[in-house]
Amino acid sequence: MTSNPKKRSALGKGLGALLESSSADITTTVSAPSSGGVALISIESIEANPFNPRTNFEKDALNELKESISIHGIIQPLTVRKLGKDKYQLISGERRFRASQLAGLEEVPAYIRVANDQSMLEMALVENIQREDLNAVEVALSYQRLIDEIGLTQDQLSQKISKSRTSITNHLRLLKLPAEIQLGVRDSLISMGHARALVSAGDENRQLDLYRQIIDFQLSVREIEELIRTNTSRTSEETPSSPKTASTPELSSIQEVFKNHLSDRISSKVEIKKTHSGSGKITINFSSEVDLNRIIELLNKSK
Known part of the structure; x- marks a missing residue:
């Protein structure tokens, strides 16, 4: 397999920078001494990445990727770390890995690295944030893990993944919502815009009530924002000097x-x-x- 510089640059800014780091250990095989750390390895020797933030893999999308891999092969190599002799663990590319298993491949191309758990977690999270179609809650969980487990500030995270501080904050606020609403975002029952509106809707019971109304009535983001605003105004106007009309x-x-x-x-x-x-x-x-x-x-x- 020959190296393609354009493919290397398509890895995503965060992971690409890590792969180019002079301090990173890259293990190559005898069969690919000049491939920049890319080699064909047995798919049976690879285990899944326990740090992958993606937990939900859409079946139809996996089948479509399987068909593409069956016809064209894997265009973008996986990234793995070497655990021992003929034993590897995924750092990134789990969708490609799963689709390759479905396609019945025996070998897959992979960038082979040596990384400790913290480096592996950071690489997996950055790679997935930038390259995978994570839903908003999975992105938020990835941000939170980078902050909590890697020790990044929001400003440092913003620079590392090339996202605005506002975008990061908006995603992190979703983690304050009840689990039922977070699952609704994951399963595409509501959009991130709906979820952002619900964050400021009040207590948990109020948030859940409005969430179910969004689904039952197919409310737009504008409609739910207007409902939240109206109810907030009505509450502020209910003072002792302006009692409700009983009629x-x-x-x-x-x-x-x-x-x-x-x-x-x-x-x-x-x-x-x-x-x-x-x-x-x-x-x-x-x-x-x-x-x-x-x-x-x-x-x-x-x-």
């Missing part, structure tokens, strides 16, 4: 969400008025005959 019961949070969602859907003002007996009415405003027909057509499409 008009307030809408529940779910009813408020429905009203706002319907209003956005039909691009018209919607009002819901309730009585204490439980009855009430829903009013949809329209400006003309044409506008009314437009609203009717939109509502008919939802049947």
Whole structure:
């Protein structure tokens, strides 16, 4: 296998710098003395990386990568550390490793390194942050581990991975959310924008209530931000000098969400008025005959 400088530069800035470090130990094999540390090694001699921040591998994506590897081979080598004779451990490239196993490969190309556990953890985290399609929570966990276990400050982390301090802070804030919401981000039930809004929504019960409304009503980030803002304003206005009016019961949070969602859907003002007996009415405003027909057509499409 011949060395390709362009492939080496595609490793990702963080890991690339580590690989080029003059203090790094690189072990080559007799079969590849001039390959820059790349050699073909038996796939059975490689064990998974216990430090990999990625915990969720999408099955269809793995199968697609397996098909690509079956046809074209592995374009980007794995990175492993040498544990002993014919024994290696992954530093990065677990998706390629798993897909290669599915493809039935017996050997894979790999950069072979000697690294202690701390160096290995740093390399794995930096490589995955920059090259893998981690979800926002997995990225946040990687950031937190680099801070806690490697001892980096947020400023140092920002420089190492070429991400802004604001981006790092926003990701780390996601780890303050309840586990159910973090799983929702991981499973793509809500976006990072939704999750960022929920961070400032209040206590855990309030966050979970709004999270379930996002899923039930397919709320946009703007809709959930507006709901959070409205509820915050209502709370601040409830003072002893301005008591609630007893004649008009307030809408529940779910009813408020429905009203706002319907209003956005039909691009018209919607009002819901309730009585204490439980009855009430829903009013949809329209400006003309044409506008009314437009609203009717939109509502008919939802049947």
